[in-house]
Amino acid sequence: xxxxxxxxxxxxxxxxxxxxxxxxxxxxxxxxxxxxxxxxxxxxxxxxxxxxxxxxxxxxxxxxxxxxxxxxxxxxxxxxxxxxxxxxxxxxxxxxxxxxxxxxxxxxxxxxxxxxxxxxxxxxxxxxxxxxxxxxxxxxxxxxxxxxxxxxxxxxxxxxxxxxxxxxxxxxxxxxxxxxxxxxxxxxxxxxxxxxxxxxxxxxxxxxxxxxxxxxxxxxxxxxxxxxxxxxxxxxxxxxxxxxxxxxxxxxxxxxxxxxxxxxxxxxxxxxxxxxxxxxxxxxxxxxxxxxxxxxxxxxxxxxxxxxxxxxxxxxxxxxxxxxxxxxxxxxxxxxxxxxxxxxxxxxxxxxxxxxxxxxxxxxxxxxxxxxxxxxxxxxxxxxxxxxxxxxxxxxxxxxxxxxxxxxxxxxxxxxxxxxxxxxxxxxxxxxxxxxxxxxxxxxxxxxxxxxxxxxxxxxxxxxxxxxxxxxxxxxxxxxxxxxxxxxxxxxxxxxxxxxxxxxxxxxxxxxxxxxxxxxxxxxxxxxxxxxxxxxxxxxxxxxxxxxxxxxxxxxxxx
Amino acid sequence: xxxxxxxxxxxxxxxxxxxxxxxxxxxxxxxxxxxxxxxxxxxxxxxxxxxxxxxxxxxxxxxxxxxxxxxxxxxxxxx
Numbered sequence: 260x261x262x263x264x265x266x267x268x269x270x271x272x273x274x275x276x277x278x279x280x281x282x283x284x285x286x287x288x289x290x291x292x293x294x295x296x297x298x299x300x301x302x303x304x305x306x307x308x309x310x311x312x313x314x315x316x317x318x319x320x321x322x323x324x325x326x327x328x329x330x331x332x333x334x335x336x337x338x339x340x341x342x343x344x345x346x347x348x349x350x351x352x353x354x355x356x357x358x359x360x361x362x363x364x365x366x367x368x369x370x371x372x373x374x375x376x377x378x379x380x381x382x383x384x385x386x387x388x389x390x391x392x393x394x395x396x397x398x399x400x401x402x403x404x405x406x407x408x409x410x411x412x413x414x415x416x417x418x419x420x421x422x423x424x425x426x427x428x429x430x431x432x433x434x435x436x437x438x439x440x441x442x443x444x445x446x447x448x449x450x451x452x453x454x455x456x457x458x459x460x461x462x463x464x465x466x467x468x469x470x471x472x473x474x475x476x477x478x479x480x481x482x483x484x485x486x487x488x489x490x491x492x493x494x495x496x497x498x499x500x501x502x503x504x505x506x507x508x509x510x511x512x513x514x515x516x517x518x519x520x521x522x523x524x525x526x527x528x529x530x531x532x533x534x535x536x537x538x539x540x541x542x543x544x545x546x547x548x549x550x551x552x553x554x555x556x557x558x559x560x561x562x563x564x565x566x567x568x569x570x571x572x573x574x575x576x577x578x579x580x581x582x583x584x585x586x587x588x589x590x591x592x593x594x595x596x597x598x599x600x601x602x603x604x605x606x607x608x609x610x611x612x613x614x615x616x617x618x619x620x621x622x623x624x625x626x627x628x629x630x631x632x633x634x635x636x637x638x639x640x641x642x643x644x645x646x647x648x649x650x651x652x653x654x655x656x657x658x659x660x661x662x663x664x665x666x667x668x669x670x671x672x673x674x675x676x677x678x679x680x681x682x683x684x685x686x687x688x689x690x691x692x693x694x695x696x697x698x699x700x701x702x703x704x705x706x707x708x709x710x711x712x713x714x715x716x717x718x719x720x721x722x723x724x725x726x727x728x729x730x731x732x733x734x735x736x737x738x739x740x741x742x743x744x745x746x747x748x749x750x751x752x753x754x755x756x757x758x759x760x761x762x763x764x765x766x767x768x769x770x771x772x773x774x775x776x777x778x779x780x781x782x783x784x785x786x787x788x789x790x791x792x793x794x795x796x797x798x799x800x801x802x803x804x805x806x807x808x809x810x811x812x813x814x815x816x817x818x
Numbered sequence: 819x820x821x822x823x824x825x826x827x828x829x830x831x832x833x834x835x836x837x838x839x840x841x842x843x844x845x846x847x848x849x850x851x852x853x854x855x856x857x858x859x860x861x862x863x864x865x866x867x868x869x870x871x872x873x874x875x876x877x878x879x880x881x882x883x884x885x886x887x888x889x890x891x892x893x894x895x896x897x
Contacts, residue, residue, distance in 0.1 A: 639866065674858075
């Protein structure tokens with residue numbers, strides 16, 4: 260439960276709390292992991308959250324995992340990545356492509372508090388990891404992965420290596436290795452790169468020299484490396500930005516603390532209209548990010564065939580929203596976003612750490628490049644005049660927080676979206692636009708996205724195969740980028756439509772979120788009306804005063 | 819089978835902007851510079867053409883037009 264972790268970590272603003280922000284900042288200044296918090300997470304057994312329940316862990320839903328991890332990211336993103344997410348990114352490859360024996364072995368290590376790391380990327384080749392130079396010919400590893408989180412302290416590794424000199428996509432494999440099984444003299448570490456954020460992370464390189472591997476190290480069949488990686492990305496490209504939404508919660512809370520404590524021109528800063536508009540806009544961004552992440556995470560269970568498109572487009576949309584929102588908030592903090600000490604010093608750390616979401620695990624443009632080749636098919640298969648609920652009942656659990664989901668079945672993930680169908684989120688736009696009872700502004704905005712979708716389908720149909728690869732023009736890449744905004748709008752509308760009561764059932768947040776997304780498509784400037792600013796700002800201030808989270812779940816937090 | 823082979827040859831030629839006579843059905847598609855992106859595009863075209871669901875990785879596993887045509891004909895026959 261997220262509440263249990265929040266209680267365990269205590270009030271982050273309390274200067275006497277050894278797990279509070281003062282100590283988070285101090286650990287960052289020392290360029291160390293936050294050791295006291297890691298001990299608490301060890302005691303909690305957090306790594307069990309990354310292990311499927313079939314292997315004795317507590318992982319049942321991706322949405323649930325994200326919500327459990329958000330308090331950790333809300334506290335310290337370095338802890339989020341260094342304690343948790345790096346192990347999860349590696350482990351998903353084993354849950355997706357490993358044998359039952361390998362899965363059992365890794366589960367035991369993680370349940371015992373161990374860590375596992377992954378190395379796909381090499382510095383010289385960026386996101387083009389098929390060019391990897393590390394080789395695994397004849398069960399021997401040769402080469403280096405230069406930037407690996409937890410390189411030194413992990414007990415296990417999933418290593419991506421070239422295993423055939425042939426061109427094509429069957430020339431790479433992944434290996435699950437325990438360091439204890441490798442001769443120590445064939446493994447060396449490279450020094451850490453200095454980094455702007457995540458300064459405490461155990462970030463380093465691993466070099467293999469004629470390093471022999473045990474016979475049971477290969478994940479899956481020879482040549483399945485790229486396939487397993489691409490399938491695994493569909494889980495992890497959602498998990499990373501979804502967890503990082505917690506950073507914006509703390510960013511907003513820092514500004515609210517600052518603005519309610521500070522008196523300017525005879526009133527509190529929180530009453531200044533510009534500041535209220537900035538807070539309301541960033542709150543709308545947080546809600547739309549959470550809606551898209553939540554629906555995509557739940558869709559991995561319900562519609563795993565659509566996950567390839569959802570995951571890359573979530574990473575694309577949410578990463579930029581989070582970075583931009585933190586950047587805007589930094590401006591209302593004035594000098595306090597720049598100062599590395601005192602009550603608000605956590606903000607400058609978060610501002611540096613959040614940048615990772617833009618390039619970490621997959622660059623934003625690489626996410627567009629993943630979806631671009633699928634766009635012509637999506638255009639061909641979708642029916643722009645299709646009306647009504649396309650299997651509406653089947654997709655309802657996507658939009659209902661806490662509704663039962665089918666099990667997370669890693670074996671159903673495929674490298675591209677099956678049959679080119681990604682209709683669950685666009686269908687909901689049409690449903691809402693056709694509802695006479697819906698808020699008129701919401702219906703108008705829904706129509707903006709339906710019109711965009713129809714235009715998009717026409718544009719995608721014009722793409723030629725040579726427009727779809729690495730030479731894709733910015734115009735071609737704009738097609739999946741626009742599609743991302745349409746899907747995010749569908750997620751927001753679906754969450755609103757299925758909400759029964761409370762703030763989520765109020766059209767205000769959905770109108771605000773769609774107003775922000777419409778600006779991505781060139782419709783309006785994304786600024787919220789005065790009435791919307793007041794509705795969102797008063798909800799935000801109410802949650803702040805009542806110590807509740809700013810995301811869709813609205814759960815209690817210790818501060 | 820020959821129809822399928824010549825259709826595949828035409829598709830590959832069109833991806834590359836070449837004349838079908840320049841494409842040999844026994845040469846690996848990667849040799850022509852057709853990467854994983856084209857493999858996905860080709861899968862979509864094949865599914866539409868044959869109206870048959872195929873694995874998105876089919877062009878990774880059958881690397882020449884001949885091999886692909888053999889595999890796809892077998893799938894069509896099983897239908």
